[in-house]
Amino acid sequence: MKTEITELLGIEYPVIQGGMAWVAEYHLAAAVSKAGGFGIIGAASAPPEIVREQIRKVKELTDRPFGVNVMLMNPNAPEVAKVVVEEGVKAVTTGAGNPAAYMKMWKDAGIKVIPVVASVAMARMMERAGADAVVAEGTESGGHIGSSTTMTLVPQVADAVKIPVVAAGGIGDGRGVAAAMMLGAKAVQMGTRFIVAKESIVHENYKERILKAKDIDSEVTGRSTGHPIRVLRNKMTREYLKMEEKGVGLEELELLTLGSLRKAVIDGDVVNGSLMAGQIAGMIHKEQTCKEMIEEIMQEAEELLKG
Numbered sequence: 557m558k559t560e561i562t563e564l565l566g567i568e569y570p571v572i573q574g575g576m577a578w579v580a581e582y583h584l585a586a587a588v589s590k591a592g593g594f595g596i597i598g599a600a601s602a603p604p605e606i607v608r609e610q611i612r613k614v615k616e617l618t619d620r621p622f623g624v625n626v627m628l629m630n631p632n633a634p635e636v637a638k639v640v641v642e643e644g645v646k647a648v649t650t651g652a653g654n655p656a657a658y659m660k661m662w663k664d665a666g667i668k669v670i671p672v673v674a675s676v677a678m679a680r681m682m683e684r685a686g687a688d689a690v691v692a693e694g695t696e697s698g699g700h701i702g703s704s705t706t707m708t709l710v711p712q713v714a715d716a717v718k719i720p721v722v723a724a725g726g727i728g729d730g731r732g733v734a735a736a737m738m739l740g741a742k743a744v745q746m747g748t749r750f751i752v753a754k755e756s757i758v759h760e761n762y763k764e765r766i767l768k769a770k771d772i773d774s775e776v777t778g779r780s781t782g783h784p785i786r787v788l789r790n791k792m793t794r795e796y797l798k799m800e801e802k803g804v805g806l807e808e809l810e811l812l813t814l815g816s817l818r819k820a821v822i823d824g825d826v827v828n829g830s831l832m833a834g835q836i837a838g839m840i841h842k843e844q845t846c847k848e849m850i851e852e853i854m855q856e857a858e859e860l861l862k863g
């Protein structure tokens with residue numbers, strides 16, 4: 557399926573992998589790119605030299621294009637922003653903030669810049685700043701979220717900007733891809749489905765929670781702190797939400813979540829860990845390779861769009 561995004565990124569299918577912290581490392585990114593999608597290294601809070609190493613490892617595994625997600629709340633973001641230039645990365649997505657400070661450096665280096673936005677205002681601002689496309693990410697997504705739904709955000713962003721729009725949040729199969737295209741998107745970004753990919757290094761316990769999740773199993777922590785994060789419900793979320801109700805401050809809440817994503821992804825601690833996942837988790841029941849996932853999703857989407 558050819559779209560403005562497949563042309564922009566030089567990929568076969570209009571499928572971009574989310575830049576998930578701890579999850580989006582080189583095995584997953586290379587597998588998605590090899591399968592014809594756009595794999596992404598999630599820099600998250602990693603030190604710049606680790607990001608450099610990850611980029612080099614993807615290059616050893618595939619010649620296909622891939623990108624890096626720069627998480628702007630990361631104190632290392634300025635150094636990570638330089639590493640992507642030095643390593644000749646083809647495209648960057650950004651999350652959890654405004655990438656304006658890096659835009660000139662990236663554009664001068666010929667990097668395609670695709671900020672993730674959660675509002676029309678931010679999408680317009682990014683277009684004015686020179687972005688090549690935007691990811692419009694709905695509140696159905698896992699991790700750090702905005703408040704609009706994908707269904708309402710994507711068409712409003714598509715109406716507001718001329719650059720191509722990528723839909724994200726709540727998309728996990730061919731029906732979601734077809735729906736996103738009907739809303740005006742030129743590609744989708746998927747995260748949760750790729751967490752359970754065979755090539756994903758995520759601990760089996762975490763994968764198991766996603767594979768067994770029901771539609772209403774996610775919860776949003778941090779609404780009171782201004783950093784809402786969607787995760788699957790567990791002991792950590794119950795304690796966190798109780799503390800939020802009591803009006804506990806940000807510092808104490810952060811102690812509860814400190815390192816909790818690593819605990820979930822690496823140690824498989826599904827009791828105290830932060831199981832970031834989108835609302836689509838309830839529909840994900842099988843572990844497949846990235847190639848199987850992408851081909852199945854795109855075949856279903858193309859059949860629906862033809863109909």
Ligand code: TUI
Pocket residue numbers: 577600627629650651652653654672673674678693698699700701702783785
């Ligand atoms: O960034 C994400 N999702 C994420 S980042 C992340 S790592 C993390 N871990 C713990 C605490 C905090 C972060 C986990 N999930 N998605 C993209 C996204 N960006 N969603 C919403 C936004 C966003 C929010 C505000 C984009 C721009 C923005 O602008 C604010 C401003 O500066 O104007």
